[in-house]
Amino acid sequence: MIARPGESRVGVEPDEAVLVDGSRIAVLGGGPAGSFFSYFLLDMAARVDVRLELDIYEPRMFAQPGPTGCNMCGGIISETLVQNLAADGVFLSGDVIQRGIDSYMLHTDVGSVRISTPNSEARIGAVHRGGGPRDVTEPRWESFDQHLLTSAHGRGANLIGSRVEHVGLTGGRPTVRVHGEEPRTYDLAVIATGVNTSILKTFEGLGIGYRRPTLTKTLIREYHLGAETIRSSLGSSMHVFLLSIPRLEFAALIPKGDYVTMCLLGEDIDNALGDAFASSPEVRAVMPPGWQPEAKSCQCIPHINIRGVEKPFANRVVFIGDSGVTRLYKDGIGAAYRTAKAAARTALFEGVSEAAFRRHFLPVCRSIRGDNRIGELAFLLTRLAQRLPILRRAILAITIDEQVHGRRPRLSSILWDMFSGSAPYGDIFARMVDPALIWRGVLALPGALGRRAKVTLPEQRTGG
Amino acid sequence: MDGSAVLGRVYADGEAVAHQGDVGDCLFVVQDGEVEIVAEHDGREVVLRSAGRNEILGEMAIFEHQPRSATIRAKGTARILTLDKRNFLRRINEDPSLAFRMIETMSHRVRLLSREVMELRERLGEAGSPVR
Numbered sequence: 001m002i003a004r005p006g007e008s009r010v011g012v013e014p015d016e017a018v019l020v021d022g023s024r025i026a027v028l029g030g031g032p033a034g035s036f037f038s039y040f041l042l043d044m045a046a047r048v049d050v051r052l053e054l055d056i057y058e059p060r061m062f063a064q065p066g067p068t069g070c071n072m073c074g075g076i077i078s079e080t081l082v083q084n085l086a087a088d089g090v091f092l093s094g095d096v097i098q099r100g101i102d103s104y105m106l107h108t109d110v111g112s113v114r115i116s117t118p119n120s121e122a123r124i125g126a127v128h129r130g131g132g133p134r135d136v137t138e139p140r141w142e143s144f145d146q147h148l149l150t151s152a153h154g155r156g157a158n159l160i161g162s163r164v165e166h167v168g169l170t171g172g173r174p175t176v177r178v179h180g181e182e183p184r185t186y187d188l189a190v191i192a193t194g195v196n197t198s199i200l201k202t203f204e205g206l207g208i209g210y211r212r213p214t215l216t217k218t219l220i221r222e223y224h225l226g227a228e229t230i231r232s233s234l235g236s237s238m239h240v241f242l243l244s245i246p247r248l249e250f251a252a253l254i255p256k257g258d259y260v261t262m263c264l265l266g267e268d269i270d271n272a273l274g275d276a277f278a279s280s281p282e283v284r285a286v287m288p289p290g291w292q293p294e295a296k297s298c299q300c301i302p303h304i305n306i307r308g309v310e311k312p313f314a315n316r317v318v319f320i321g322d323s324g325v326t327r328l329y330k331d332g333i334g335a336a337y338r339t340a341k342a343a344a345r346t347a348l349f350e351g352v353s354e355a356a357f358r359r360h361f362l363p364v365c366r367s368i369r370g371d372n373r374i375g376e377l378a379f380l381l382t383r384l385a386q387r388l389p390i391l392r393r394a395i396l397a398i399t400i401d402e403q404v405h406g407r408r409p410r411l412s413s414i415l416w417d418m419f420s421g422s423a424p425y426g427d428i429f430a431r432m433v434d435p436a437l438i439w440r441g442v443l444a445l446p447g448a449l450g451r452r453a454k455v456t457l458p459e460q461r462t463g464g
Numbered sequence: 465m466d467g468s469a470v471l472g473r474v475y476a477d478g479e480a481v482a483h484q485g486d487v488g489d490c491l492f493v494v495q496d497g498e499v500e501i502v503a504e505h506d507g508r509e510v511v512l513r514s515a516g517r518n519e520i521l522g523e524m525a526i527f528e529h530q531p532r533s534a535t536i537r538a539k540g541t542a543r544i545l546t547l548d549k550r551n552f553l554r555r556i557n558e559d560p561s562l563a564f565r566m567i568e569t570m571s572h573r574v575r576l577l578s579r580e581v582m583e584l585r586e587r588l589g590e591a592g593s594p595v596r
Contacts, residue, residue, distance in 0.1 A: 044561060082471055083547045084555060086493040089565045091518045093469055100470040121473040121546060341559055364558065423551075 017353035030058025033321025034192035035148035036340035042155040062146035070130030072302035074263040077125035079422040097125040098257035133222040133298035208314035214307035313357035328372040330421030375425030393448035469495035472545035475538035488525020497542030
């Protein structure tokens, strides 16, 4: 479907919505979704000798510490995304990846267990999306979002640092206006603003069938501990917690360079829930002696997308990342990558019409949405484990058995993929209901009924 | 901050990342340092080439059901990231563009091999051996 002006192509009408030499694309938002889209579209266009004009509208300076430069996220680059980017040739150095995560520590009130990657390989990256928490004076690491934006710029994207005041459609083509300037007309508008912005409402008024996604809130806190203290306390493990605290569904401590990021999911997330979790004995046991839960460097309670958009596209308009469809609770950056690349492939090779996006972009969104529905079931089981101590004991016993005795890591791999977001929920759920695992669970239940003492396996590294 | 990698696993000088003859269930991307690709033939080792940061290795085992054709060994300390075969192929199924770079890499290697064959033939011709 690629055509150039003047070319005679069977099936390509002069006004057909395809990208040709000189086509203009507006990308609203320079976070991972916008940068991935720009990077890969321009990369693929160069491969097929099509020269595009691409403007990224992003008023924020990601390199700045504090909320002005932050995209408010736990900052985990999943195993899958790390591998995909490596295959794509996008190198993530230690200037951006603050810590390579090689294991997970699962903490419950009945004990803890470490789940390691095969060969103890660091397969997950911990980053700061912006320049770091507000008390950073001299950033030691590069902002992940800035790094991607710079990479997109390196591919030829123009960066426009002005805030977008108005988006419209004129003669079927998108227009973008920034303060004090005339509207610019584009052949394609890519919406990658995330959900923590008011501009998404504008698109509901354009008559293109867009409805904003369903949202919930998450709580993110940063604690400054210093690199050496983090190395000796949390190490290179991500610490996840299955605790029976009212309203808390999931909690994690993510070690970074000088900071530890606390990430919470739950009902009606607020400060009180954050304080209850931070003050729990399980968290205190992980953090270094003398740590003060109230001594946080930074905190935010951003919205996250939990039910994606039904129709994240229209003629010459496409919504990617959180603005459209994302994964439930996990690996939002990985979902941004998937939807961004799907949109870029569609736009370049299939066209920018609604029909092209429906045929080639929508299947990827549907796949993510369908998987999220299975994810809801998987999280129901996790919630059940939070409420039933016997289930937590059984989970711990099976996992420890797998890690110590080198048995096939059925449950360990489920926990790893569930907490890291490394596999589709459908795949995880299929393994959850595997008869062999259920049988292991049945065998572990009598022991779980009898056991009362805490069991902890912090130092085993036997593969996961 | 020196720009060094933190992802993957560190291999000591001379440590094998993969062995010739092994079943290949993954491919590798060099994150830091250098590795050499060594083939063993008639009890002798032949260093085929070296590879550095960001290079993909072991891709032949991904697309062919053949044992690994050479050993990958760290040359000095190296950091290597592993990409699982099954997951990788599944992702290529969804996103064929993921294979662009790998095809590019393989194409580059075919070009280098062709050049080497040409040079060898020229040398054999100069030495008076019949060249077909």
